[in-house]
Amino acid sequence: MANSSQSKLINLFDYETAAREKLDAMVDVYLASGAADETTLRRNRECFDRILLKPRVLTDVSCIDTRVDLFGQTLDHPILLAPCAYHKVFHPEGEIATAQGAAQSGAILVASTFSTVSLEEMAKCGARLWFQLYVNPDRSFTRELIARAEEAGYQALCLTVDTPTLGSRDRERRSGFALPEGMERANLKQLGTRATRAQHHKEGGAYNILDPSLTWDAIEEMRAWTKLPIVLKGILSPEDGRLAVEQGASGIIVSNHGGRNLDTAPATIEALPIVAEAVGGRIPVLMDGGIRRGTDIVKAIALGANAVMIGRPYMWGLALEGADGVARVVQILRRELEIAMQLLGSASLQLITREVLWKASNRT
Numbered sequence: 001m002a003n004s005s006q007s008k009l010i011n012l013f014d015y016e017t018a019a020r021e022k023l024d025a026m027v028d029v030y031l032a033s034g035a036a037d038e039t040t041l042r043r044n045r046e047c048f049d050r051i052l053l054k055p056r057v058l059t060d061v062s063c064i065d066t067r068v069d070l071f072g073q074t075l076d077h078p079i080l081l082a083p084c085a086y087h088k089v090f091h092p093e094g095e096i097a098t099a100q101g102a103a104q105s106g107a108i109l110v111a112s113t114f115s116t117v118s119l120e121e122m123a124k125c126g127a128r129l130w131f132q133l134y135v136n137p138d139r140s141f142t143r144e145l146i147a148r149a150e151e152a153g154y155q156a157l158c159l160t161v162d163t164p165t166l167g168s169r170d171r172e173r174r175s176g177f178a179l180p181e182g183m184e185r186a187n188l189k190q191l192g193t194r195a196t197r198a199q200h201h202k203e204g205g206a207y208n209i210l211d212p213s214l215t216w217d218a219i220e221e222m223r224a225w226t227k228l229p230i231v232l233k234g235i236l237s238p239e240d241g242r243l244a245v246e247q248g249a250s251g252i253i254v255s256n257h258g259g260r261n262l263d264t265a266p267a268t269i270e271a272l273p274i275v276a277e278a279v280g281g282r283i284p285v286l287m288d289g290g291i292r293r294g295t296d297i298v299k300a301i302a303l304g305a306n307a308v309m310i311g312r313p314y315m316w317g318l319a320l321e322g323a324d325g326v327a328r329v330v331q332i333l334r335r336e337l338e339i340a341m342q343l344l345g346s347a348s349l350q351l352i353t354r355e356v357l358w359k360a361s362n363r364t
């Protein structure tokens with residue numbers, strides 16, 4: 001299966017087309033849609049396409065180094081798998097297949113609080129894992145969840161801070177998306193069925209298990225609970241970038257939740273340089289939203305990112321080919337990154353600076 005389909009699936013857009021043909025309409029809408037008029041969702045892609053690159057020649061690109069250091073570890077490449085909920089609706093093995101694919105491709109998987117496999121089960125697959133945390137109004141439960149993740153070997157805590165409530169996901173609402181019978185938010189079992197059943201837009205849905213009263217004090221609170229690095233996901237403003245550093249965050253992720261929360265927020269590649277400047281290199285800055293090409297990764301790094309995350313693309317891989325599909329998506333992107341680096345004349349990620357961006361004023 002993998003070989004015959006792989007020959008046709010050359011890039012991530014091929015995976016998108018093939019997955020969308022295969023997926024049930026409601027599941028496809030759940031994955032593809034954004035908030036409200038989907039202005040931000042579209043913009044995440046459009047803005048990447050508007051940025052042009054400036055190749056340099058004759059620089060010895062015989063050896064390409066995509067390694068990056070993050071929180072004391074060296075990663076082979078800067079591509080992480082962003083937290084996405086409910087993998088079992090895409091593939092019967094759910095997050096187990098995703099974690100196996102992550103292990104195969106050397107990508108860190110940021111496991112969602114809303115996974116359909118428990119965090120402990122995922123930890124058995126040999127992948128490097130971070131745990132994405134939605135803070136629950138029940139703080140003792142949240143504390144326990146963090147302890148479970150640390151105990152299971154997760155290497156960082158990714159605290160999603162852009163979701164005091166879900167965005168106005170009109171398309172998803174119209175589709176009536178809910179977790180099918182037999183699937184549940186496996187990490188939340190202790191909280192009972194109102195928490196484990198995902199009916200986003202009905203009573204008992206996500207609204208009851210996200211805490212909109214969260215403030216910056218949460219970082220200090222969690223620092224007392226865990227030794228893991230705390231990475232804030234969902235920063236878009238320079239003010240919050242600065243505050244994240246001051247309040248002791250270990251890193252941030254510039255993200256608009258894949259266009260699923262506040263519509264008409266900027267594309268992440270627009271916000272990235274402004275936020276990165278405010279952070280000033282004091283902590284690592286990651287970004288996600290619309291990464292589909294190796295050249296997108298180059299642009300993100302040039303504008304201040306240390307690494308990037310992909311969301312929907314690996315879910316297309318998962319839906320089509322399980323673990324192998326997840327791995328293939330990462331491998332394609334990594335290969336495209338290497339090609340882009342060679343053609344740009346940048347042999348390592350450290351050499352990718354704003355100099356690789358084409359500006360109309362580039363005349364010297």
Ligand SMILES: Cc1cc2nc3c(=O)[nH]c(=O)nc-3n(C[C@H](O)[C@H](O)[C@H](O)COP(=O)(O)O)c2cc1C
Nearest residue numbers: 082083084085112160257258288289290310311312
């Ligand atoms: C189906 C789906 C589920 C998601 N679930 C979560 C989640 O549980 N926690 C979270 O922090 N972000 C979640 N996100 C946002 C992603 O982590 C990420 O920010 C976004 O998908 C990146 O954009 P991209 O899909 O264009 O790559 C989800 C995104 C999608 C598409």
